[in-house]
Amino acid sequence: MTAIQRKRPYILVTNDDGIDAPGLTALAKAMLQLGEVVIIAPREEQSAVGHAITLRTEMRAVPYRFGGSLAGVRAMAIDGTPADCVKLALNRLLERRPDLVVSGINRGSNLAVNVMYSGTVSAATESSIRGVDSLAFSLVEGEAGDYDVAGRYAHVIGHKVLRSRLPRGLVLNVNIPPVPLDDIHGIRVTCLARARWEESFIEEPTVSDQIRFWYKGEFFNLDDRPNSDIRTVESGYVSVTPIQHDLTAHGCIDVLSTWSWDDVSP
Amino acid sequence: MTAIQRKRPYILVTNDDGIDAPGLTALAKAMLQLGEVVIIAPREEQSAVGHAITLRTEMRAVPYRFGGSLAGVRAMAIDGTPADCVKLALNRLLERRPDLVVSGINRGSNLAVNVMYSGTVSAATESSIRGVDSLAFSLVEGEAGDYDVAGRYAHVIGHKVLRSRLPRGLVLNVNIPPVPLDDIHGIRVTCLARARWEESFIEEPTVSDQIRFWYKGEFFNLDDRPNSDIRTVESGYVSVTPIQHDLTAHGCIDVLSTWSWDDVSP
Numbered sequence: 001m002t003a004i005q006r007k008r009p010y011i012l013v014t015n016d017d018g019i020d021a022p023g024l025t026a027l028a029k030a031m032l033q034l035g036e037v038v039i040i041a042p043r044e045e046q047s048a049v050g051h052a053i054t055l056r057t058e059m060r061a062v063p064y065r066f067g068g069s070l071a072g073v074r075a076m077a078i079d080g081t082p083a084d085c086v087k088l089a090l091n092r093l094l095e096r097r098p099d100l101v102v103s104g105i106n107r108g109s110n111l112a113v114n115v116m117y118s119g120t121v122s123a124a125t126e127s128s129i130r131g132v133d134s135l136a137f138s139l140v141e142g143e144a145g146d147y148d149v150a151g152r153y154a155h156v157i158g159h160k161v162l163r164s165r166l167p168r169g170l171v172l173n174v175n176i177p178p179v180p181l182d183d184i185h186g187i188r189v190t191c192l193a194r195a196r197w198e199e200s201f202i203e204e205p206t207v208s209d210q211i212r213f214w215y216k217g218e219f220f221n222l223d224d225r226p227n228s229d230i231r232t233v234e235s236g237y238v239s240v241t242p243i244q245h246d247l248t249a250h251g252c253i254d255v256l257s258t259w260s261w262d263d264v265s266p
Numbered sequence: 267m268t269a270i271q272r273k274r275p276y277i278l279v280t281n282d283d284g285i286d287a288p289g290l291t292a293l294a295k296a297m298l299q300l301g302e303v304v305i306i307a308p309r310e311e312q313s314a315v316g317h318a319i320t321l322r323t324e325m326r327a328v329p330y331r332f333g334g335s336l337a338g339v340r341a342m343a344i345d346g347t348p349a350d351c352v353k354l355a356l357n358r359l360l361e362r363r364p365d366l367v368v369s370g371i372n373r374g375s376n377l378a379v380n381v382m383y384s385g386t387v388s389a390a391t392e393s394s395i396r397g398v399d400s401l402a403f404s405l406v407e408g409e410a411g412d413y414d415v416a417g418r419y420a421h422v423i424g425h426k427v428l429r430s431r432l433p434r435g436l437v438l439n440v441n442i443p444p445v446p447l448d449d450i451h452g453i454r455v456t457c458l459a460r461a462r463w464e465e466s467f468i469e470e471p472t473v474s475d476q477i478r479f480w481y482k483g484e485f486f487n488l489d490d491r492p493n494s495d496i497r498t499v500e501s502g503y504v505s506v507t508p509i510q511h512d513l514t515a516h517g518c519i520d521v522l523s524t525w526s527w528d529d530v531s532p
Contacts, residue, residue, distance in 0.1 A: 050317030051382045061477040091465040113395055115513055116317045129379055129462055152532040159530050167518055187527040191514040196395055199357040211327040242522055243513040247381055248457040252433055252508040261453040264425050266418040
């Protein structure tokens with residue numbers, strides 16, 4: 001073990017609900033038990049921004065002061081997306097390379113195909129690209145959902161990852177069911193469920209040939225596998241899905257390589 | 267072959283550079299040789315928006331009129347992201363389910379980890395989630411780059427995919443090198459290169475404790491494999507990378523499933 005590894009872990013906390021979201025506070029508190037915490041998060045809510053980055057406008061980073069049990073924790077609010085926050089943090093704002101990046105605790109689940117749209121997950125993906133162990137936490141919708149309960153599981157999983165380290169390039173996408181602590185049966189490793197949205201859209205009347213839309217949609221789970229993330233949280237377990245940023249469908253390369261491309265000439 | 271399959275292919279064309287981008291015109295022209303084309307694309311440039319969708323504001327769809335060889339092609343401009351365009355198209359604006367969705371031709375490459383940030387690729391990913399064969403096309407930066415050359419390869423690849431169909435859930439991410447037609451050696455199936463950005467950021471002076479940033483970055487290819495997408499376009503081949511939207515790292519599930527999570531209690 002080197003001198004650096006013997007230091008207290010250095011942990012970046014971010015999210016997509018904005019720096020004043022209760023889920024971020026709960027996550028930062030949980031991480032304070034594991035190491036030194038820096039919070040760098042969007043100034044305002046950034047849900048459904050996916051992996052967007054801010055290339056065409058200036059970003060500002062403004063110091064932010066937390067109170068209570070987070071008093072004294074270094075924090076900055078960014079006019080930007082979750083991916084921007086992580087890029088700024090890793091390249092400019094942090095004093096050293098973090099040992100762990102945690103994102104969340106998101107207000108609502110990030111299950112199945114929804115990870116594609118999720119700013120919470122994208123923040124973690126961004127740091128995983130840079131080789132930092134990264135975790136995304138989301139609290140599934142539900143009346144009994146409790147960020148403090150979710151924070152306890154963030155602590156358990158963060159502790160484990162700091163000890164065991166993740167395979168390079170991996171993010172753990174964690175979803176916590178909305179039930180009291182005693183009703184959570186444990187932690188399960190899962191796969192993303194096959195699922196999809198069916199959007200219906202709300203149309204606003206117009207006098208011209210324009211059409212004006214708002215999103216409205218219904219979500220369909222198409223996956224009955226007991227180890228899918230949706231079934232797992234429905235069964236009262238914390239779902240931990242390993243996800244990767246290398247989108248290459250390696251299993252399809254061989255098949256496609258046998259294709260001839262000369263049916264028509266360019 | 268059913269009656270429906272015997273119909274002319276129905277092809278949706280979209281992009282992230284905006285409906286008036288020359289790459290979109292070239293792609294639509296190429297697709298007109300293969301079937302009936304509908305263009306539904308962002309009204310303004312939407313680069314680097316990733317898989318963002320517009321949940322918090324209204325979107326408008328406005329009819330758009332092309333001239334020249336695209337005269338008479340049905341087209342609509344959307345105040346929204348590429349993923350919004352595809353969702354609106356598939357759920358509301360198209361008369362029937364398309365046989366193919368093509369996105370691009372992007373102004374500049376979408377190679378390696380840049381697919382994460384790419385609106386061009388996200389549009390294709392969105393339709394692949396819905397089970398439609400989907401292709402993303404990008405013309406690599408370079409003085410000799412020519413959208414018409416890229417369009418010829420879009421035609422070749424579109425033709426092949428309409429005949430052979432893709433494995434479900436797959437997108438072909440196509441990058442065309444910026445060289446004259448005769449200097450393109452052919453088409454190669456590739457994997458995304460391991461690469462990363464190192465952002466340095468430009469800082470603007472401020473009088474307060476705020477920091478103001480603009481992105482500035484350098485891109486590093488970390489991958490020498492001859493079948494990586496970067497090496498392939500550098501060698502004068504068109505790169506075709508199969509990419510998937512299921513981000514589950516299936517290969518890591520077994521390892522993680524052996525982890526014990528009870529080092530600390532929740």
